[in-house]
Amino acid sequence: MFYREAGQFKSNYVSDAAIFPLREDRIGLGIVIAAAYALAFMGSDFLLQAVMIPFLVFSLASIGLNILTGYTGLLSLGTGAFMGVGAYACYKLMTAFPDVNVIVWIFVSGFFSAAIGALFGLPSLRIKGFYLAVATLAAQFFLQWCFIRIPWLVNYNVSGALDAPLRTFFGIPIIGATATPQTRYLLVLTIVILLTWLASNLVHGRIGRMWIAIRDMDLAAELMGIRPLQTKLLAFAVSSYYCGVAGALLVFLWYGGAEYDVFNINQSFFILFMVIIGGLGSLIGSFFGAALIFIMPIVLGIVLPALLSPFGISVGSDTIEHLRFMIVGALIIFFLIVEPHGLARLWQIGKQKLLVWPFPY
Amino acid sequence: MRAPDHPILSKGDVLLAVENVSLGFGGVKALTDVSFDIRKGEIRAIIGPNGAGKTSMLNCINGFYYPTEGRITFKGVKRPKMRPYEAARGGIARTFQNVALFKSMSTLDNIMAGRSIKMRSNFFWQLFRHGPAMTEEVEHRRFVEEIIDFLEIQHIRRTPVGRLPYGLQKRVELGRALAMEPELLLLDEPMAGMNLEEKEDMSRFILEVNQQYGTTIALIEHDMGVVMDLSDRVVVLEYGRKIADGTPAEVKRDQRVIDAYLGVAH
Numbered sequence: 124m125f126y127r128e129a130g131q132f133k134s135n136y137v138s139d140a141a142i143f144p145l146r147e148d149r150i151g152l153g154i155v156i157a158a159a160y161a162l163a164f165m166g167s168d169f170l171l172q173a174v175m176i177p178f179l180v181f182s183l184a185s186i187g188l189n190i191l192t193g194y195t196g197l198l199s200l201g202t203g204a205f206m207g208v209g210a211y212a213c214y215k216l217m218t219a220f221p222d223v224n225v226i227v228w229i230f231v232s233g234f235f236s237a238a239i240g241a242l243f244g245l246p247s248l249r250i251k252g253f254y255l256a257v258a259t260l261a262a263q264f265f266l267q268w269c270f271i272r273i274p275w276l277v278n279y280n281v282s283g284a285l286d287a288p289l290r291t292f293f294g295i296p297i298i299g300a301t302a303t304p305q306t307r308y309l310l311v312l313t314i315v316i317l318l319t320w321l322a323s324n325l326v327h328g329r330i331g332r333m334w335i336a337i338r339d340m341d342l343a344a345e346l347m348g349i350r351p352l353q354t355k356l357l358a359f360a361v362s363s364y365y366c367g368v369a370g371a372l373l374v375f376l377w378y379g380g381a382e383y384d385v386f387n388i389n390q391s392f393f394i395l396f397m398v399i400i401g402g403l404g405s406l407i408g409s410f411f412g413a414a415l416i417f418i419m420p421i422v423l424g425i426v427l428p429a430l431l432s433p434f435g436i437s438v439g440s441d442t443i444e445h446l447r448f449m450i451v452g453a454l455i456i457f458f459l460i461v462e463p464h465g466l467a468r469l470w471q472i473g474k475q476k477l478l479v480w481p482f483p484y
Numbered sequence: 485m486r487a488p489d490h491p492i493l494s495k496g497d498v499l500l501a502v503e504n505v506s507l508g509f510g511g512v513k514a515l516t517d518v519s520f521d522i523r524k525g526e527i528r529a530i531i532g533p534n535g536a537g538k539t540s541m542l543n544c545i546n547g548f549y550y551p552t553e554g555r556i557t558f559k560g561v562k563r564p565k566m567r568p569y570e571a572a573r574g575g576i577a578r579t580f581q582n583v584a585l586f587k588s589m590s591t592l593d594n595i596m597a598g599r600s601i602k603m604r605s606n607f608f609w610q611l612f613r614h615g616p617a618m619t620e621e622v623e624h625r626r627f628v629e630e631i632i633d634f635l636e637i638q639h640i641r642r643t644p645v646g647r648l649p650y651g652l653q654k655r656v657e658l659g660r661a662l663a664m665e666p667e668l669l670l671l672d673e674p675m676a677g678m679n680l681e682e683k684e685d686m687s688r689f690i691l692e693v694n695q696q697y698g699t700t701i702a703l704i705e706h707d708m709g710v711v712m713d714l715s716d717r718v719v720v721l722e723y724g725r726k727i728a729d730g731t732p733a734e735v736k737r738d739q740r741v742i743d744a745y746l747g748v749a750h
Contacts (some may be wrong), residue, residue, distance in 0.1 A: 133553075135622075136621070136625045140621055140625065210750035324610065324611055325610055327613065329600060329605070332589070332593055335588065336586050336600070338586075339588055342584065345568045345569045347601065348600060349601075349666065404588070407649075
């Protein structure tokens with residue numbers, strides 16, 4: 124009824140090639156963005172600090188991995204390490220040049236992990252699939268070793284950890300102990316929206332088509348003049364850029380300081396699960412995946428005790444914790460069975476159905 | 485305008501020459517001392533029984549394999565050892581025996597992907613999907629729409645090609661190859677598994693491509709009726725060797741060809 128293609132005619136190729144050809148989609152997106160900004164002023168500090176900021180950070184990292192694994196079909200287990208490179212690069216840059224605004228350094232730090240990512244992407248010309256995943260494990264272990272063993276990276280800090288020195292933006296603290304969750308959330312949100320928009324432009328254009336071509340049929344892609352090495356390395360670089368920025372955001376705008384083991388192999392798997400559950404080769408899927416894997420356990424932790432208490436069942440917090448793991452695990456399996464292509468596909472099917480609703484087709 | 489790297493050929497000149505090409509994989513000889521040429525503007529068929537080395541020949545021409553002996557001359561220049569993407573940039577396009585489309589992409593995107601080598605706008609503009617990137621996108625879209633019209637696949641423009649029936653997939657694959665505006669188009673069994681009507685359509689497209697755009701076509705096909713009707717000249721391979729070369733009429737009368745296809749009484 125309210126979601127129809129009818130009557131929206133495209134009279135030129137520019138509007139036909141629009142990323143959101145439907146007016147309703149554009150309005151919906153506008154509402155979501157507006158709501159996200161409004162949340163900064165209405166949400167509690169807990170909601171912003173413990174739910175929304177990490178959700179956005181993980182979404183950004185998932186977009187990064189999705190570009191590599193979802194769009195280009197190159198499986199990587201080095202996500203955590205590439206995030207780490209961004210975080211450490213950002214730390215070095217903002218302590219070495221404290222006068223330059225830290226927002227600049229957050230964006231620049233991504234280039235460092237892009238370079239490292241492209242370097243570790245070199246084996247991808249020869250190896251594919253699980254074998255490539257093992258090759259990227261090398262990046263994971265080597266870079267993590269660097270984070271532990273090279274004290275220069277943390278400015279010879281005795282604790283060996285990254286800390287977040289106070290940095291301001293027009294006098295407002297954005298990084299450091301005095302920065303409010305509200306300002307940090309607004310900053311993260313803006314960066315994530317900006318980078319998502321750029322990623323969406325990339326994947327819908329020539330470069331995105333080249334990535335998908337390599338993923339779907341690399342031999343045919345090469346026969347059409349697409350250079351496999353350059354295309355794959357570009358995917359590695361762009362993907363690592365996103366992971367690097369996400370890593371910097373994670374340390375300085377969420378944790379407010381971190382040790383090397385934040386960027387361990389578990390982090391890589393965590394992001395990979397988000398990408399798989401959300402939907403390989405879908406940007407919106409990256410957000411869905413991050414929401415399911417990160418926000419769902421938090422919601423369950425709050426909802427479960429409230430659900431059980433009316434029945435007079437009072438359970439200890441450790442039991443709640445176990446239940447949470449079990450339910451999230453079951454939900455992941457459920458979604459994978461219902462739709463192996465991830466939540467993004469469910470979303471797409473839902474929209475298709477809505478287009479013709481209330482009729483079945 | 486860039487100065488052409490190669491001499492401009494007119495119709496009838498030799499576009500590609502295969503000279504004494506042999507190809508071996510370890511002890512297996514896929515091709516032995518094969519020589520033939522493809523002239524500009526013609527439809528050249530390569531036929532032969534199964535395992536004769538036809539597809540290996542195409543793979544040599546577009547750079548998947550490098551001949552162990554002999555040489556391949558394209559547009560009068562001897563080709564160095566090259567990768568398939570270099571052959572593609574040189575103007576050789578190809579379709580596959582088993583369809584090799586990008587399954588998750590729509591018909592439109594598949595054919596647009598065929599324009600990749602023609603697109604020039606840099607990464608920066610791609611990031612913003614603006615300025616030159618968008619101008620280029622529209623310009624190439626226009627070209628792709630011409631191909632879509634030509635192949636009569638307007639109705640499946642937005643369909644992911646993985647969902648299309650086989651005959652249409654073959655047609656989309658031809659469209660993707662045409663998007664490269666190739667000088668030499670290699671078709672590996674374009675009509676395999678098609679019904680009569682689909683074969684007739686495909687034959688019409690091949691002839692029209694050849695006549696309208698002057699594209700030189702090398703074609704592997706098992707349907708002898710199609711081969712004899714479409715092609716200007718035919719080369720026949722058997723067990724990796726050339727056994728006949730000539731017009732369809734000549735080849736049809738050749739005793740060795742008849743023996744190869746029908747068997748010899750012992």
